[in-house]
Amino acid sequence: MSKVFEIRSLRKEYGGLPALELSELDVMQGELLSLVGRNGSGKSTLLRMLAFLEEPSFGTLKYFGGADPRREVTLLLQNPYLLRCSVFENVTLGLRLRGDRADLSARYAEAMKAAGFACPEAMASRFSSQLSGGERQRISLASRIIMKPRVLLLDEPTAHVDAASELMILDTVRACLEQDTTVVCATHDRQLFAGFPSVREVELKRV
Amino acid sequence: MGYFYDGILKAADMLLNMDAATFSAIEATLASTACALLCAMTFGLPLGFLIGYTDFPGKKLARLVSDTLLAFPTVLIGLLVYIFITYRGPLGHLGLLFTLPGMVIGQTILALPIIVSWTAQAVENLDPRCRQTLLTLGASPWQTALHTMREVRYDLAMVCVTAFGRVVTEVGVAMMLGGNVRYHTRTMTTAISLETSKGEFAQGIAMGIVLLGIAFIVNAALTWLRHRGRA
Numbered sequence: 097m098s099k100v101f102e103i104r105s106l107r108k109e110y111g112g113l114p115a116l117e118l119s120e121l122d123v124m125q126g127e128l129l130s131l132v133g134r135n136g137s138g139k140s141t142l143l144r145m146l147a148f149l150e151e152p153s154f155g156t157l158k159y160f161g162g163a164d165p166r167r168e169v170t171l172l173l174q175n176p177y178l179l180r181c182s183v184f185e186n187v188t189l190g191l192r193l194r195g196d197r198a199d200l201s202a203r204y205a206e207a208m209k210a211a212g213f214a215c216p217e218a219m220a221s222r223f224s225s226q227l228s229g230g231e232r233q234r235i236s237l238a239s240r241i242i243m244k245p246r247v248l249l250l251d252e253p254t255a256h257v258d259a260a261s262e263l264m265i266l267d268t269v270r271a272c273l274e275q276d277t278t279v280v281c282a283t284h285d286r287q288l289f290a291g292f293p294s295v296r297e298v299e300l301k302r303v
Numbered sequence: 304m305g306y307f308y309d310g311i312l313k314a315a316d317m318l319l320n321m322d323a324a325t326f327s328a329i330e331a332t333l334a335s336t337a338c339a340l341l342c343a344m345t346f347g348l349p350l351g352f353l354i355g356y357t358d359f360p361g362k363k364l365a366r367l368v369s370d371t372l373l374a375f376p377t378v379l380i381g382l383l384v385y386i387f388i389t390y391r392g393p394l395g396h397l398g399l400l401f402t403l404p405g406m407v408i409g410q411t412i413l414a415l416p417i418i419v420s421w422t423a424q425a426v427e428n429l430d431p432r433c434r435q436t437l438l439t440l441g442a443s444p445w446q447t448a449l450h451t452m453r454e455v456r457y458d459l460a461m462v463c464v465t466a467f468g469r470v471v472t473e474v475g476v477a478m479m480l481g482g483n484v485r486y487h488t489r490t491m492t493t494a495i496s497l498e499t500s501k502g503e504f505a506q507g508i509a510m511g512i513v514l515l516g517i518a519f520i521v522n523a524a525l526t527w528l529r530h531r532g533r534a
Contacts, residue, residue, distance in 0.1 A: 147439050167441040177432035180454055189450075190440040239440065 212264030230261030313505030339410030351422025381479030
């Protein structure tokens, strides 16, 4: 397995106050990494840095990949945001941002089915205001996996969804791993990936 | 109240018979308002977006200035522009005083702070997760800005409607810079003011009906747009 991220002596501060300290962590291609820890231990902060939304205050975070890492790594926020447009436009936005407009309808249907929607066509013209919390979460997930990312970062993906949606999200994660996607997931639930063949757990401590 | 009912009847007659003076004022109003709004939007939307979207030294001061200018009295705008475009003023040679373009300058200055300030406010009020979501979907800085603007499109439409309402109903600038010249720069509001001072309510009421009608149409169009977009 090749290395995707290399973290050394990482420290993140906000206004001089430490939010995260991590001495060493390597993330490997195709693995499932579960970040656990109490509230305020820096799980979301680490994910945001891995998604290149924030820079470390100290230390190094290296990504081993292509020239445009933000198009290879994607993050699903804990409370995802859907744009004020249709489900179809939301799910295909990442592809359209890349100028990739080939076969959008088929790829939309494929991603939506992978996220647990039996009838993607029925959802296509609906708006975010017409969706339940679980649907919003899975649509946001579909908008990430349609891009076939190299690294999928998930921040508490099952925190606000019912049991059925949780199972569908876990099925989607399983399918991503089968395609050699690296998945890094922040969670409070140590049993979340109990049924998965291989999962590496990293516990973050409050600084 | 007899004046009022007589006025309404005469107003209806003027509108139905396409009274030349009335329709000239309507035309002047719509022409100057449309031009002023277009100019204010051209400069105000990008400027307001920049102030709301980016962080730069002096941002708070820029917001403070644009917010303060929201309360700029129309007659003061009229006075300041008048000083510049009067025949003895620095721009006097352009012959803008008592013309529609002269009015448009003043009305643009009137609309600009509304558009700048409220556009900045709309962008600042947008959920910060929107930008994060766009970035995590791989958007470039330019694409992120463009989609952020798209995300506040209904708020921006409301900003423009508000600016339209401010310009179309103002009297000070139109009176001072337009001069209320019949068949030329007389607008609906200056006509209402003049006719009321003469005790002639009919044309004033006719103009009032048209103004309310325009406000209704513009707001109905905006409501329809919002419904279409399910914002």
